[in-house]
Amino acid sequence: MKREKQLEEKLMKVYCKYGLVHQLEKLQEELRELDEATEQLFTSSYDCLDRFAEEIGDVENVIAQLKNALKLNEAVFESRIAKMDRQLDRIAKGIEK
Secondary structure, eight states: OOHHHHHHHHHHHHHHHHHHHHHHHHHHHHHHHHHHHHHHHTTTTTTTTHHHHHHHHHHHHHHHHHHHHOOHHHHHHHHHHHHHHHHHHHHHHHHHO
């Protein structure tokens, strides 16, 4: 728990330094890099899992900053639950999507 708190403090320190617009731009950049790392998984027989993990970490860090700064934690959590419930309902009904 202590490490999580330390990480949260570090994330907000970075967010406070750069602000909303910069971090939104950073999210776009990190998402592009994650997309590239994902593409590599298809062509390299999973030899690039370290890069993939690193890019996931980058994206998660920026998303955590934005969720906290914009007070979206609860809304995102509720959205995730609703989406999983909807997908499980589709699976139960045999609907592929």
